[in-house]
Amino acid sequence: MEKHDRKETLKVRWSFKGTIRSFKGTVRSTFISAKELFRALKDPSVVIMSDWLKIRGTLKSWTKLWCVLKPGVLLIYKSPKVDHWVGTILLSTCKLIERPSKKDGFCFKLYHPLDQSIWAVKGPKGENVGSITQPLPSSHLIFRAVSELDGESVYLSLFLVVSILVMETDRYSDKSEVEVHEESDNVANENGHRLSEESDMDQSDDLSPALKATSYVEQSQEEIVEAGEAAQTEAVSEENKGLMWTLLKQLRPGMDLSKVVLPTFILEPRSFLDKLSDNYYHANLLSEAVKEKDAYSRLKKILRWYMSGFYKKPKGLKKPYNPVLGETFRCCWHHPETNSCTFYIAEQVSHHPPISAFYVCNKKDGFCINGSILAKSKFYGNSLSAILDGKAKLVFLTRDEEYVITMPYANCKGILYGTMTLELGGKIAISCVKTKCVAELEFKLKPFLGTMGQVNQISGKICHGEEVLATVDGHWDREVYLTECISGQREVLWNPSPEMRKQRLKRRVVQLEQQGQFESERLWRHVTSAILRQDQNRATQEKFLLEEAQRKEARERGGRLWCPRLFTLDSITNEWVYKYTDCQDATCHQFGHISELQHHWSAQKHKVCNTQRHGQDTQAETSRLGQEISQD
Numbered sequence: 001m002e003k004h005d006r007k008e009t010l011k012v013r014w015s016f017k018g019t020i021r022s023f024k025g026t027v028r029s030t031f032i033s034a035k036e037l038f039r040a041l042k043d044p045s046v047v048i049m050s051d052w053l054k055i056r057g058t059l060k061s062w063t064k065l066w067c068v069l070k071p072g073v074l075l076i077y078k079s080p081k082v083d084h085w086v087g088t089i090l091l092s093t094c095k096l097i098e099r100p101s102k103k104d105g106f107c108f109k110l111y112h113p114l115d116q117s118i119w120a121v122k123g124p125k126g127e128n129v130g131s132i133t134q135p136l137p138s139s140h141l142i143f144r145a146v147s148e149l150d151g152e153s154v155y156l157s158l159f160l161v162v163s164i165l166v167m168e169t170d171r172y173s174d175k176s177e178v179e180v181h182e183e184s185d186n187v188a189n190e191n192g193h194r195l196s197e198e199s200d201m202d203q204s205d206d207l208s209p210a211l212k213a214t215s216y217v218e219q220s221q222e223e224i225v226e227a228g229e230a231a232q233t234e235a236v237s238e239e240n241k242g243l244m245w246t247l248l249k250q251l252r253p254g255m256d257l258s259k260v261v262l263p264t265f266i267l268e269p270r271s272f273l274d275k276l277s278d279n280y281y282h283a284n285l286l287s288e289a290v291k292e293k294d295a296y297s298r299l300k301k302i303l304r305w306y307m308s309g310f311y312k313k314p315k316g317l318k319k320p321y322n323p324v325l326g327e328t329f330r331c332c333w334h335h336p337e338t339n340s341c342t343f344y345i346a347e348q349v350s351h352h353p354p355i356s357a358f359y360v361c362n363k364k365d366g367f368c369i370n371g372s373i374l375a376k377s378k379f380y381g382n383s384l385s386a387i388l389d390g391k392a393k394l395v396f397l398t399r400d401e402e403y404v405i406t407m408p409y410a411n412c413k414g415i416l417y418g419t420m421t422l423e424l425g426g427k428i429a430i431s432c433v434k435t436k437c438v439a440e441l442e443f444k445l446k447p448f449l450g451t452m453g454q455v456n457q458i459s460g461k462i463c464h465g466e467e468v469l470a471t472v473d474g475h476w477d478r479e480v481y482l483t484e485c486i487s488g489q490r491e492v493l494w495n496p497s498p499e500m501r502k503q504r505l506k507r508r509v510v511q512l513e514q515q516g517q518f519e520s521e522r523l524w525r526h527v528t529s530a531i532l533r534q535d536q537n538r539a540t541q542e543k544f545l546l547e548e549a550q551r552k553e554a555r556e557r558g559g560r561l562w563c564p565r566l567f568t569l570d571s572i573t574n575e576w577v578y579k580y581t582d583c584q585d586a587t588c589h590q591f592g593h594i595s596e597l598q599h600h601w602s603a604q605k606h607k608v609c610n611t612q613r614h615g616q617d618t619q620a621e622t623s624r625l626g627q628e629i630s631q632d
Contacts (some may be wrong), residue, residue: 046070049157050080052104054144057134064142065133069157074110075124078131088120088128096162098155099142106151110158111140114368114395115402116581138572185268196373216332216508264539268318269528271520272331272375273346275320276358279309281504283342287365290396296469299462300482302394302403302430303439303472304494310424311496313475317412317422319386321524321543322375323348323356324550325562329520333505340364349564349576351550355390357567359578365397372567372576373407382402383413385425403432408443421446423456424476426460436465436567443476 050068055076057063065086072091078084101107112118117138122128135213268275282305289301308579330345342365346358353374360369371392378385387409406428414420423445430439441460458480460472472493474480482493483541492586515522527546530539567576 040517051150055136056142057136059134061134070071078133082241084131085127087122087554088123089118090120091162092413093118094162106145106148108155109140109142113397113400114581115139116577214510215510219507219509226356262542264531264536266317266319267531268320269531270320271323271329271524272320273323273327273356273520276346276356277313277331277344280333280342280344280360282308284337284505287335287338288366290366290398292564295437299437299439306430306481307476307494317420322354324352324546327518327520328566331507331509333507336504338365345566347564347566349567357576364398367394367396369394370578382415383411401432401434403430405430412446438463441472
């Protein structure tokens with residue numbers, strides 16, 4: 001588009017409303033139908049506007065690029081020639097703000113509110129690699145138009161398109177049935193046959209079938225043991241002592257236990273993916289935290305929520321199942337006060353090393369959490385430690401605040417002599433760069449000659465920059481106190497009293513018969529049933545079948561990389577990110593997605609990616625492991 005004079009620019013500026021209205025139906029249809037979106041991308045006549053814009057790169061320098069605005073996307077080229085494609089921005093994932101600038105022209109910013117990638121993985125013609133330019137940021141772009149009028153015209157057009165997408169998404173997120181569209185790379189057909197390389201390319205534009213929302217049912221009564229050291233100790237029976245000694249003979253101090261097969265009598269009858277959800281029975285505290293007006297009050301509420309995830313403990317010393325590769329778990333909690341729902345979904349994205357990725361979302365109340373945990377276990381002679389190496393990122397959507405959260409480690413002592421006791425230890429932090437507020441806690445192990453009052457102790461502080469605002473002390477499974485540094489006022493920050501426990505949100509799960517083959521409860525059901533019957537021999541047999549099936553699948557996969565179904569590894573941050581974060585409401589999108597595709601889940605589970613050194617395309621998946629497990 002050539003430069004307009006002031007009169008022509010104003011005319012174009014106000015004509016955009018009519019242009020947007022004419023494309024409004026197209027935008028809606030492309031939101032509803034991915035096929036229509038692909039057609040709009042490929043049709044050169046479907047253009048809302050196009051113009052030269054300067055874009056700031058990661059090196060802070062500016063590059064002049066040709067930008068083409070279409071329904072739902074912004075295409076970027078090196079020149080008006082369409083074969084010089086640089087990248088495609090998915091506008092449905094973006095927010096748009098004007099960016100004041102001292103320089104001439106008009107400046108604005110497109111960004112992802114969760115700091116995730118705003119780029120599509122392929123170009124409008126299926127391009128995998130764009131034209132070479134200076135490096136561009138992954139989660140945002142800053143644009144500058146030559147003149148203020150030109151910039152306002154582009155800004156107005158973008159604003160209207162983004163607004164329409166947001167309104168349409170909100171409208172459809174309230175329905176019980178929604179459609180989830182995804183690029184169908186290597187998706188198995190109805191008969192479970194593999195797709196050839198050619199058919200994979202041909203199917204890339206196909207539309208996935210409409211997906212229904214998942215039905216959740218309230219979970220049955222859960223067991224919560226009393227606070228204190230008694231619930232964290234266990235006397236090993238004579239029969240099991242022999243098994244323990246046999247196991248200990250294979251270990252050396254400092255040895256990693258991730259590859260050691262543990263006896264079933266020390267197992268808690270649920271998956272580690274399930275156990276990670278214990279942190280969200282009081283997610284309503286996060287709903288309250290979002291509403292707090294000042295950063296300090298928000299952090300206090302976040303700290304209350306953080307402490308609420310520890311008082312539920314298994315009876316005795318129990319360890320959850322190590323999830324198998326590709327295993328998933330999902331559940332949700334209804335918030336009566338806000339009539340909203342917090343959803344949780346997790347997937348085992350790696351087996352060696354064992355990494356569990358999870359995503360939590362309540363967009364109505366304005367928060368979501370994305371994180372991953374690398375579980376490490378170390379043997380130290382008379383004790384062993386389970387280290388949860390990783391972090392979670394809590395985002396308050398309406399405030400654009402991100403809190404980085406770390407976790408304590410679990411320490412089991414008394415393995416060779418003394419009473420076997422489980423404790424939490426280590427230092428954790430909850431920090432927000434934007435507000436400069438940090439909460440630091442230390443989980444203290446009981447001293448060798450310590451008293452009962454020194455069990456499960458914690459201490460810490462809340463700071464704003466270098467200033468200490470308050471100190472924290474107490475016990476992580478009992479009362480936690482906060483003392484204001486200025487006033488000296490002392491208050492109860494958290495207390496898991498019987499009244500508070502009654503306020504636990506009711507967790508809802510998917511019925512067993514509606515679960516996919518690799519969802520935790522269904523996958524481990526035979527092991528769980530045997531443990532609950534106290535049939536350790538049968539539990540060991542069933543556990544062996546699962547582990548052997550996974551080893552066989554790993555041998556067949558060879559050197560090919562595993563591709564998780566629900567999470568992707570961000571190449572820049574090296575963090576696992578939920579693929580469907582950009583769905584406006586999680587109530588149907590990501591969770592219905594699993595339910596409706598479970599008929600070919602066993603095929604999907606074995607989707608593998610060849611390493612880059614071979615330069616091969618992604619292969620289709622196999623269902624051998626799923627068939628073996630179901631037969632067992």
